[in-house]
């Protein structure tokens with residue numbers, strides 16, 4: 622593997638970083654971090670990953686793309702901040718709160734009763750034979766399951782276990798409905814269930830346990 626060792630980062634939290642324990646102390650939400658074009662920047666990177674997934678470049682083109690990417694990486698190197706103050710994960714006006722690592726979703730309804738979201742698995746989420754990779758489906762369930770737990774509990778929760786039952790194939794590039802809700806809770810334990818539908822068709826189901834973090838818990 623190359624690349625990782627070359628990366629610059631300044632991800633150490635500072636004394637003023639708004640975090641406590643393993644997650645943010647509060648549900649930090651913003652619409653301004655990263656500026657008005659941040660969402661479009663993330664979207665362009667997703668589109669690029671879609672193209673990389675299916676591209677078969679000539680050696681010359683691959684070299685050209687590498688040079689362009691090096692320049693882009695150098696640009697972003699000048700702006701790195703710690704995870705607690707980066708826009709990613711806090712921009713509630715953007716798909717998946719601006720977090721590029723998540724399949725893009727939009728929350729249609731979210732509250733203590735549960736979360737109802739529209740998710741689209743992109744071309745780069747391909748598993749095989751034109752449908753989504755099961756790991757990416759689990760990522761979507763994890764984030765939106767954690768959100769259901771956090772919105773019910775009023776504080777962050779961490780996944781203790783997460784089981785996905787894959788009931789039918791999950792298509793790419795199709796708006797799907799993902800729902801999560803706390804089925805039962807007991808102390809810090811939130812038993813969360815979830816479903817993923819393509820229209821009326823059930824693609825997958827989730828059964829998970831999210832534990833609310835104690836203040837300061839790593």
Ligand SMILES: CCCCCCCC/C=C\CCCCCCCC(=O)SCCNC(=O)CCNC(=O)[C@H](O)C(C)(C)COP(=O)(O)OP(=O)(O)OC[C@H]1O[C@@H](n2cnc3c(N)ncnc32)[C@H](O)[C@@H]1OP(=O)(O)O
Nearest residue numbers: 648728730731763764767768771778779780781782810832
């Ligand atoms: C309109 C929209 C608005 C939106 C607004 C924005 C809101 C945004 C909000 C949110 C979105 C973000 C959401 C993100 C979600 C992602 C979450 C992740 O992926 S987390 C990373 C993966 N998970 C780990 O790395 C955990 C590793 N494990 C641990 O850290 C610990 O084991 C932990 C915290 C899970 C539990 O440890 P302990 O020390 O706190 O608690 P102990 O005492 O061990 O367990 C508590 C109880 O739970 C049971 N328990 C624990 N683990 C269990 C297990 N695996 N199975 C069954 N029971 C378990 C225990 O038996 C105990 O039960 P008894 O109280 O005695 O009844």
